[in-house]
C-alpha cells in the first residue's frame with residue numbers, strides 16, 4: 001500500500017492545526033477552506049465546495065464505469081471550552097474539537113494523498129467533509145443539495161472515534177448502530193399575576209410538577225432488547241426570577257430517544273398527547289418545537305461485510321457491539337446508499353466524547369486510513385502501475 005510515513009506526519013500536523021481552530025455547526029467556513037486547500041494539493045479530478053452549506057467533496061475518478069464509494073468526515077467542533085493543555089489547544093474561547101472530528105478529517109486527508117497518487121481501477125472515490133453533524137442538520141442539507149445527486153454514491157462509509165474501547169479496536173454491527181433522537185421544547189402559557197393574588201392568574205406550576213416525572217416515566221426497554229425508549233428532562237424554566245410575580249409561562253425541554261424511527265413517531269404522539277391533556281386540565285395553552293432531530297442510523301449488512309473483510313485483511317481487531325444511545329446524522333446516508341459506520345477505539349482511559357479535555361488520539365489516523373483505503377480497493381480495485 002502506498003501509504004507513507006510522510007502522509008501520516010502531514011495528516012497529524014493538519015489534525016493539530018484544525019484542533020486549534022474549532023468552528024461550531026454551520027459556521028465551519030475556515031475549516032472548510034483549510035480542508036479544500038489541503039486536498040487541492042493532491043490534484044483531485046473534482047473539488048466541490050459549499051455543499052449543503054460549508055461542505056467539501058473531493059472526487060478521484062478512475063475514468064472507468066464502476067461504483068462510487070463515499071467516505072464521510074465532519075467539519076464541526078463544539079461550543080465547549082477546552083480544558084486540556086496540548087500545545088495545539090483551541091485558540092477560540094468557548095469552542096473546541098471535543099468530538100474528535102479533527103481526527104476524522106485528518107484520516108480523509110490521508111485518503112486524499114493516497115488516491116491523488118493512485119486512482120482506483122474502477123468507479124470513483126468521494127471524500128465528503130460534512131458540516132453541522134452535532135446539530136443533526138448537516139447530512140440532510142448535504143443530501144438535499146442538487147450537487148449531491150450528481151455524486152450518487154453507491155456506498156457510504158464513516159467512522160467515529162470511541163473512548164472506552166481499546167485503542168485501535170473496532171465495534172461494528174449490522175442494523176441499528178445509533179439511536180434516533182430529538183429535542184422537544186414544550187411551552188406552557190397561562191397568565192401572570194401578582195404573587196399576593198395568584199388566584200387571579202393561571203400558573204403553569206402544577207402542570208410542570210406533573211409533566212416532569214410523567215414524561216420521564218414513559219421511558220422503558222433497553223439497548224440490548226433493541227426496544228429502548230428514553231425521555232430525559234434536560235432543562236426547565238418557570239416564570240421570572242422575582243418574588244413578586246406568580247408565573248404565567250414555563251418551558252420544559254425533553255430529549256426523546258428510541259432505537260428506530262418508527263418507535264420515535266409513536267413516542268412523539270404519546271408525549272404530545274400527555275402534554276395536551278395536562279395543559280388542558282390546567283387551563284394552559286401549549287406549543288411544541290422540535291430541535292436537533294436525528295434519525296436512527298442503520299448499517300447495511302453488505303456494507304458491514306465489506307468493512308469486516310477490510311479489517312481482517314488489515315489485521316484490525318473487530319467485534320460486534322451494541323447500538324449506541326447517542327445519535328449520529330450519518331443515518332441519513334442510509335436512505336440514499338448502502339451505508340455503514342463503525343466505532344474505532346480511542347483507548348480505555350481516554351476522556352469521554354464532549355468532555356472538555358478530549359483530544360483525538362493521533363495513533364488512530366493510520367488505522368482509520370488503512371481500513372478505508374482497503375475498503376475502497378476491495379470495491380474498486382487498484383490501477384496497475386506501469
Ligand SMILES: [Zn+2]
Nearest residue numbers: 099134353354
Ligand atoms: Zn459529538
Ligand SMILES: [Zn+2]
Nearest residue numbers: 099100101160
Ligand atoms: Zn462526533
